[in-house]
Amino acid sequence: MSLASTSLVQSIDYAAIAPPLVLAVTALVVLVADLFLPDERRIAAAYVSLAGTAAALGTTAWLATGHTRQTFCFASGGCSYVSDDFALFFQVLFLGSLLVVLLLSLPLFGDGRIPAGEYHALLLTSVTGMLVLPAARDLLTLLVALEVVSLPAFVLVGLRRGDSRGSEAALKFFLFSVVSTAFTVYGMALVYGATGSIELGHISRSLVVSRAHPGAGAAFTAAGVVLVLVGFAFKISAVPFHFWAPDTYQGAPVPIAAFLSVASKAAGFAGLIVLLVHGFRPYADVWGPATAVLAAVTMTVGNVVALRQWQLVRLLAWSTVAQAGYLLVPLGVAASASSRGAVLDDGVKATLTYLGVYAAMNLGAFVCVSLVARRRPRAAIEDVRGLRQCRAGGPRRVTRAPRGRSVQRRSS
Numbered sequence: 001m002s003l004a005s006t007s008l009v010q011s012i013d014y015a016a017i018a019p020p021l022v023l024a025v026t027a028l029v030v031l032v033a034d035l036f037l038p039d040e041r042r043i044a045a046a047y048v049s050l051a052g053t054a055a056a057l058g059t060t061a062w063l064a065t066g067h068t069r070q071t072f073c074f075a076s077g078g079c080s081y082v083s084d085d086f087a088l089f090f091q092v093l094f095l096g097s098l099l100v101v102l103l104l105s106l107p108l109f110g111d112g113r114i115p116a117g118e119y120h121a122l123l124l125t126s127v128t129g130m131l132v133l134p135a136a137r138d139l140l141t142l143l144v145a146l147e148v149v150s151l152p153a154f155v156l157v158g159l160r161r162g163d164s165r166g167s168e169a170a171l172k173f174f175l176f177s178v179v180s181t182a183f184t185v186y187g188m189a190l191v192y193g194a195t196g197s198i199e200l201g202h203i204s205r206s207l208v209v210s211r212a213h214p215g216a217g218a219a220f221t222a223a224g225v226v227l228v229l230v231g232f233a234f235k236i237s238a239v240p241f242h243f244w245a246p247d248t249y250q251g252a253p254v255p256i257a258a259f260l261s262v263a264s265k266a267a268g269f270a271g272l273i274v275l276l277v278h279g280f281r282p283y284a285d286v287w288g289p290a291t292a293v294l295a296a297v298t299m300t301v302g303n304v305v306a307l308r309q310w311q312l313v314r315l316l317a318w319s320t321v322a323q324a325g326y327l328l329v330p331l332g333v334a335a336s337a338s339s340r341g342a343v344l345d346d347g348v349k350a351t352l353t354y355l356g357v358y359a360a361m362n363l364g365a366f367v368c369v370s371l372v373a374r375r376r377p378r379a380a381i382e383d384v385r386g387l388r389q390c391r392a393g394g395p396r397r398v399t400r401a402p403r404g405r406s407v408q409r410r411s412s
Helices: 018-033 044-064 083-108 118-134 139-157 166-195 200-212 219-237 244-251 254-279 281-306 312-328 329-334 341-375
Strands: 068-072 079-083 396-400 408-411
Touching: 018 083, 018 118, 044 079, 044 312, 068 083, 068 139, 068 244, 068 329, 079 083, 079 329, 083 139, 083 254, 083 341, 118 139, 118 396, 139 166, 139 254, 166 200, 166 219, 166 254, 219 254, 219 281, 219 341, 244 254, 244 312, 254 312, 254 329, 254 341, 281 312, 281 329, 281 396, 312 329, 312 408, 329 341
Parallel strands: none
Antiparallel strands: 068 079, 396 408
16 A cells, blocks of 8 residues: 555544543643732632543543443554453543542641642543543553653652652652653553554464463563563562652652542552553463462561551551452452453452452541641651540540540540
């Protein structure tokens, strides 16, 4: 076919990409408006962000009532962006989590240490990348979306002015994320070199052929699959790639810790599932056992270390490490079901079900921690004693009198 007869203009289904597009436009509006608003009116960024998030959630709900949409398609027939039930599930999860985080963040801007405009623009930008991740169907789109998720998150962790602990947490988060990205990119490069394509459907078909007729590149392909799994293990804070999580959560503002614990972790699982199911399914006997081992070690270490924590956010950080192990368990069934696609699909459904429940419960836990931290910034576990006896004047604590009689005193 001659170049003259080949169309270089690609049609775009704007309805399919409406949720991330609405959120990206909202982030741009917030960032530009912040340049012209006086300091006392910059809290308007929060309300614009809430409106934009609600609009994106509305477009996602509308897409859920229709059929699967896809756009940015290859000549081979595959597409870079597919809006199906899997993608819509994660998009609703991300946008719902964002609404909760935005509401939790409203008290952060009273002292002027966190700039409202930059905060909301970065938060919306990060979630824009999250909305693209579950719909991505090629390696390049996955990688770019993953970096759009991560880069604003680094800044959000250390955005509070004059907070040395936040700066240290942001630096640790950045360094570990750079290492994970290096693993991911190197693994993707090996897979691309073995298959000659970045489109996940084409990669899957090529891997089927390579498994039937193994050649010299089979070892490199297997190494690439494992390296990509290692890279995403950093993103979901699976042991032993979890070291950044406790310090980062503790140093970040509580709403950002909630954001990392729920939305960012869910984004890592979204990208991981897309790669394993749509691209690396033929190599399930390679990544299945590795996933099972990661799940077992992560559950054990996360729960055991959580028993020794005294600070609420740090306790929840170790809890999210353990939860990553629980989420990996259903995916590990691929080790024994590599030739039965239905069993693997059931494992994915189990992971998604657990992820939805985990997101709701963990956001609720962080809401409680945020309320406690407003009165007691240390947010120690002992600070929640007596909350069930809360009155208008504050929580009451039950203490022991010298002769064994219980008395009540009102906390300051």
